[in-house]
Amino acid sequence: xxxxxxIVAIVAVLVVLLCIVxxxxxQNTTKDYETLAWNNVLHVNKERLENITSNTNNVVFxxxxxxxxxxxxxxxxxxxxxxxxxxxxxxxxxxxxSDTEKDELISPYWLRVKDLLIMTxxxxxxTLFVYLDLDATINPEFFDISIEKLLEMIDFTSNTxxxxxxxxxxxxxxIDYSNTLNSGVxxxxxxxxxxxxxxKWFDRYINLYWKFNHSTGKWICSYTNNxxxxxxxxxxxxxQLNLMYNENSLDERxxxxxxxxxxLSNLDMSIKSFIYHFMAHSETQRVFNIKKLMQKIKYx
Numbered sequence: 001x002x003x004x005x006x007i008v009a010i011v012a013v014l015v016v017l018l019c020i021v022x023x024x025x026x027q028n029t030t031k032d033y034e035t036l037a038w039n040n041v042l043h044v045n046k047e048r049l050e051n052i053t054s055n056t057n058n059v060v061f062x063x064x065x066x067x068x069x070x071x072x073x074x075x076x077x078x079x080x081x082x083x084x085x086x087x088x089x090x091x092x093x094x095x096x097x098s099d100t101e102k103d104e105l106i107s108p109y110w111l112r113v114k115d116l117l118i119m120t121x122x123x124x125x126x127t128l129f130v131y132l133d134l135d136a137t138i139n140p141e142f143f144d145i146s147i148e149k150l151l152e153m154i155d156f157t158s159n160t161x162x163x164x165x166x167x168x169x170x171x172x173x174x175i176d177y178s179n180t181l182n183s184g185v186x187x188x189x190x191x192x193x194x195x196x197x198x199x200k201w202f203d204r205y206i207n208l209y210w211k212f213n214h215s216t217g218k219w220i221c222s223y224t225n226n227x228x229x230x231x232x233x234x235x236x237x238x239x240q241l242n243l244m245y246n247e248n249s250l251d252e253r254x255x256x257x258x259x260x261x262x263x264l265s266n267l268d269m270s271i272k273s274f275i276y277h278f279m280a281h282s283e284t285q286r287v288f289n290i291k292k293l294m295q296k297i298k299y300x
Contacts, residue, residue, distance in 0.1 A: 036158060038262040038273055045153045052149050058127040059090040059147050064115045065134055066097040066108040068217070073278075073286040076294045077137040083297055084138045088146045107210040107219055110202070110237045112183065117198040120190050133184040135286050136264075136277035140296040147187065150274060154257060162257035163193045166241075167265030167277070181245055181256070183238040184277050185264040193255050200250065204240040269293075 034040075045052070061081060067074075085092045095115050097108065106114060112131055119129060128147055145153075155161045165187040169180050188194050209229060211220050221229035221236075229235035234243060245252045259265075266273035267281060269289060276293065278286045 034260065036154065036263065037260040041153050041157050041263065044157045052152055057148050058124065059088070059130065060119070060123065060127060061085055061090055061092045061130045061132065062115060062119065063094045063132065063134060064112045066111060068098045071134065071283055073283065073290045074134045076287065076290040077134055080137045080140065080294050080297065081132070084143055087143060105207060106205070107221070110205045113198060113202045113237050116188060117202050120195045120198060123190055125190055127190040129188040129190065131186045133277065135279060135281070136185050136275055137290055137293060138275055139273055140293060141272070142274050145274065151187065158257065163189050163191055163255040165257045165259055167259045167263060168261050170261040170266060180242050181238070181258060182265045182277070183241050184279060185275055197250055197252070197255070201240060201244060206235065209235045
């Protein structure tokens with residue numbers, strides 16, 4: 001009886017200790033997340049901003065999509081990105097998969113993962129890849145801040161370095177997705193960890209769920225019971241990204257910087273951000289917002 005009591009007491013103590021550790025980790029994660037809000041990153045680096053020198057990394061911007069007819073906002077966002085890339089001597093690559101028959105076997109949402117995985121094999125170590133959805137673009141107000149400088153500012157603020165930097169969904173967009181990683185804008189360092197991560201991520205693509213309708217030219221996602229796949233959940237690349245982050249089997253929480261939404265994934269132009277991502281907007285709203293940003297560019 002005494003032995004049983006001792007065992008139960010030990011188990012109870014271990015459970016309490018585990019709960020304390022998990023709580024502290026949650027608190028630290030929340031604190032770190034708020035620390036990486038754009039205004040705070042600018043504030044922390046204000047006095048040293050002018051003295052931060054850009055490294056000599058190779059920086060490659062990627063636009064990966066499958067469009068036969070481009071949305072109108074594409075032309076404005078591309079002009080902004082082209083101006084920014086030219087300013088910092090970056091490479092801008094576009095991969096349009098709309099006319100490639102073999103890519104009809106792959107959902108357009110997953111093409112970014114495939115393209116990034118291929119590029120990690122084609123470019124040298126430490127190349128920085130910047131992926132953006134077509135409705136995301138750089139805020140011209142911060143054109144002088146290079147990608148290398150941005151990452152140095154983030155690393156300095158968080159007192160660590162990462163392999164990937166990804167924004168999160170703002171809580172005001174959809175509370176069900178708030179504080180989840182948003183794969184619409186990602187910055188990736190080309191190293192062994194990111195190569196392994198991208199391969200594992202793409203391996204999670206389930207072709208069975210996705211069907212391309214040739215008559216409509218649209219993709220349909222449904223499970224084997226014909227139930228429609230929930231948006232951005234496990235059948236989508238973004239859903240699998242968040243599952244992998246939570247599972248942490250590749251030490252994702254150490255290597256992925258979960259950025260505050262005001263850095264890479266903000267859609268509210270009244271709040272300053274380095275990158276705006278106008279998800280959940282109508283095409284008319286996207287055109288208006290991105291055109292407005294484009295008009296802020298100072299042409300030399």
